[in-house]
Amino acid sequence: MAAALRAGPRLRRALESGELAELPAALRAELEQALASEEAVLSFSLLRRLHAALREAESPLYLYQLLEGCDVYLPPLPVPPRNPELVARLERIRARLANEEYRRMTRNVTGQETRGTLSEIGRQVRSMKAVFITVFNFIVTVATAFACTLLGSRYIFTEPAAHVLAAVIVASVVGLAELYMMVRALEGELGKL
Template identity: 75%
Template sequence: MASAVRAGHRLRRAAEGGELAALPAGLQAELEAALASQGALVPFSLLRRLHTALREAGYPLYLHELLEGCEIDLPEVLVPPRNPELVARLERIKAKLANEEYRRMTRNVTGQQMNGTLAEFGRQVRSVKAVVITIFNFIVTVVTAFACTYLGSQYVFAETAARVLSAVIVASVVGLAELYVMVQTLEGDLGKL
């Protein structure tokens, strides 16, 4: 933390030119000694006493005017040497984390190359399998909606024609909703490609 300022041209001129002649002799001698020291470092404690003396004497000079051109002296921060045990431990931890990251990235990579035609056939089978499951799901959903509506409408309609018509309407709505969801899913899958 800073504890002194490097004297600027204004403070030197005031001390050497006699502008601060009415200050107490001890304070003036201390200020001159600080200005004559190596680096012309003036401690904050001396500046506080100088400020108090200027205020009591009713001087036309203010402290901020005297500090014009001064620089705060920041001491050099000494960084302690690192503990070799800590450095070795950190290196082991870094290596362990790097190995875990590598294993995570390569866990689904196999060392065997598949034959080109066999790999292509596998992709096509998976694609056909997904389409067959989707169509089967669609048919089951529509048939189930029809059956549930047909059986449930017996409490509302007495005639078979009305029951069939209501079941067809509900099955059509469910089928359209299912088609909408399938199209949205396919667009999302195609959008990722």
């Protein structure tokens, strides 16, 4: 919290030019001593006494005129010493993180991680194999439905166009049913993830 002001050029000029000659000598000496210091810091108590002295002397100068160009002085906060336990713990955490980063960067340098890569390839091959089997099963089911309907419709219809139309309709229905079942199975597999 602020408890002092850093003196500005107007207050210095007033003290040097003799505008504050009517002030008591002790107060003037205290002001000169405060302005002679490196930081030129004036405490609020000194400013209160200066204000009272200016009022008693009925000076034409007001305190706000003298304080023109002054800054609030905030003393530097003392930095507490760091806890040695905290510093040691932070060093351990930094070392662990650096070690993990090093392991992550160098995991493919040695042959130890090739099993992970081969298992990844094996998993992808199995996944592709399942897709090919599903597509092959879909094609075979639709083609079989088409062929069975085409041959079976000869006993019902006499026109060849009716045979083909019936076969296409039945193959379409079977294909849609098969697609529906595949979507449900895929949805179930994604739900397990």
